[in-house]
Amino acid sequence: MKTSIDIQKITINSLRKYEKLVSDIPVVVACSGGPDSTALLHILTNTNYLKTTNLIVAHLNHDFRGQEAEDDAEFVKNMASDWNLAYRIGRADPLSYQNEKGISSFEQAARELRYMFLRDVARDVGARSVILGHTVDDLAETVLGHIIRGTGLQGLIGMEVCSNWPFPYDEEEIMIIRPMLEIAKSETESYCAELGVEFRRDTGNYSHRFTRNRIRHSLLPELAIGYNPGIKDALVRLSRIASENLEFIESRLEEYWKELCFVDANLNCVAINLIRFVEAPINIQRLLLRKAYEEIIGNTTRLQENHIDQVVNQVKAGSHNSSYYKIADWPNNLKILYRSGDLVLSKEELSSQTPEKILVELVELSEACSYVYRDTKFTFELMVHRFEDVDFSNPDVVYLDASSIPQTLVIRSMNTGDTFHPYGFDHELLLSDFFSKRQMGQIERQVMPIITDNKGTVWAVESRISELGKMGKETKKVLRITRSKVD
Numbered sequence: 001m002k003t004s005i006d007i008q009k010i011t012i013n014s015l016r017k018y019e020k021l022v023s024d025i026p027v028v029v030a031c032s033g034g035p036d037s038t039a040l041l042h043i044l045t046n047t048n049y050l051k052t053t054n055l056i057v058a059h060l061n062h063d064f065r066g067q068e069a070e071d072d073a074e075f076v077k078n079m080a081s082d083w084n085l086a087y088r089i090g091r092a093d094p095l096s097y098q099n100e101k102g103i104s105s106f107e108q109a110a111r112e113l114r115y116m117f118l119r120d121v122a123r124d125v126g127a128r129s130v131i132l133g134h135t136v137d138d139l140a141e142t143v144l145g146h147i148i149r150g151t152g153l154q155g156l157i158g159m160e161v162c163s164n165w166p167f168p169y170d171e172e173e174i175m176i177i178r179p180m181l182e183i184a185k186s187e188t189e190s191y192c193a194e195l196g197v198e199f200r201r202d203t204g205n206y207s208h209r210f211t212r213n214r215i216r217h218s219l220l221p222e223l224a225i226g227y228n229p230g231i232k233d234a235l236v237r238l239s240r241i242a243s244e245n246l247e248f249i250e251s252r253l254e255e256y257w258k259e260l261c262f263v264d265a266n267l268n269c270v271a272i273n274l275i276r277f278v279e280a281p282i283n284i285q286r287l288l289l290r291k292a293y294e295e296i297i298g299n300t301t302r303l304q305e306n307h308i309d310q311v312v313n314q315v316k317a318g319s320h321n322s323s324y325y326k327i328a329d330w331p332n333n334l335k336i337l338y339r340s341g342d343l344v345l346s347k348e349e350l351s352s353q354t355p356e357k358i359l360v361e362l363v364e365l366s367e368a369c370s371y372v373y374r375d376t377k378f379t380f381e382l383m384v385h386r387f388e389d390v391d392f393s394n395p396d397v398v399y400l401d402a403s404s405i406p407q408t409l410v411i412r413s414m415n416t417g418d419t420f421h422p423y424g425f426d427h428e429l430l431l432s433d434f435f436s437k438r439q440m441g442q443i444e445r446q447v448m449p450i451i452t453d454n455k456g457t458v459w460a461v462e463s464r465i466s467e468l469g470k471m472g473k474e475t476k477k478v479l480r481i482t483r484s485k486v487d
Helices: 002-015 035-046 067-082 093-102 106-125 134-148 153-157 185-195 209-226 233-261 274-279 282-297 304-316 429-436 442-447
Strands: 028-031 055-061 085-090 127-129 162-166 175-177 261-264 269-273 324-330 333-339 342-346 356-360 369-373 376-384 397-401 408-412 448-452 456-462 477-485
Touching: 002 035, 002 185, 028 035, 028 106, 028 261, 035 185, 035 376, 035 477, 055 233, 067 127, 085 106, 085 269, 093 106, 106 127, 134 209, 134 233, 134 324, 134 333, 153 233, 153 342, 209 233, 233 274, 233 282, 233 333, 233 448, 261 282, 282 333, 282 448, 304 324, 304 448, 324 356, 369 408, 369 429, 397 456
Parallel strands: 028 055, 028 127, 055 085, 127 175
Antiparallel strands: 162 175, 261 269, 269 342, 324 333, 333 342, 356 408, 369 376, 376 477, 397 477, 408 448, 448 456
16 A cells, blocks of 8 residues: 555656646646545645646536535635635536537536546636546546447557547647546545545546446456456556557557548548558558548547448458548438448538539530549540441440430439339330349449439440340441549
């Protein structure tokens, strides 16, 4: 068990690594009145490492424990006054906020309100950091909670001594410092008892209504008794190893990001080169997707490993053969699409930026004209029919008898009710039935460009033309349609 002197040294030495964030400038110290944050505040007040005139004590009354919460706020206020420290006491209603924002977890709602309050206090006093009293127990509980929900390498880190602001996500100037991550909760209570420092006990910390409390009071003790007495140490060790490995991987990730990814700020999307993505190691694929999500949304809070698995598994299965379609919906209305050889993450439905249809007027076709529909370029050219100019072996070129087709053609995607009389068939059929005969999937059908007339009669699909447009001995003029991919 660490002595009070040990705890003071560990805390101050941890802070010394971040002197630029705490030295000779205001510092906000979050204090609930419990043993952890009270011990932290006592250390900062009595070790002379920081000027007490720069310390601002911040306490948020979550207003859901009635008089107990009021008493906690009054306790922190009196303690700060007795120690000649400036303080800010706030009040919030997590339940109303949870309902307003549509947040599923009360704990998450309370957490967001707490960090918004601390952010506002820090901004108001000009602080660059907020110091929190999280302990090694909090770290172990966080890692285990992430494992239970399903996490990647980032989640295994749990907490770091110094980290970016967790919420709101657009805060870039203020940092979080947790100098007590090597100290146990039992040791903060011993510290207070040894030095006669009073603290409060939050009964909300014992309610099994909250997931973290069930982990703390039920799951971890059961794991310690029935499986591993050193479970907390094992989780902390896992956190450290994950952090070290992630640091190495992220150094490689930056190389891949620069080579494979393109950020389009105007369209609020990230395009990843699909060929290179498939060649990358699986862990790099996962991290690239996570980084792309964060690039657009600003955080990865709602992104889970199963979201990433969904995309990685589809790519691995080779389901990207079709040129354009959506493969996943991610949190925060983010879409994952295949487009023109890229894997695209976008806040917008990129397909909506493509015209629903393109009209091609043959009477105006005095020379070859090209039209781009989604990721495909179609070139239309009227030409005098000569057998030596016709190459039926090229699947990207089709020929139609110009005298048998309407003067207005339409490039678009399939509609319900489209009919097609495929070349070589003795009857007309629904285009959907033709696709079914070719065992074409629903997604590929939806994105494949077709050439029709205004009545919904299909004249060309990929390399197959309509029987109605086939050339014969009497054909004198041919419409050649060449298809190519847009670079």
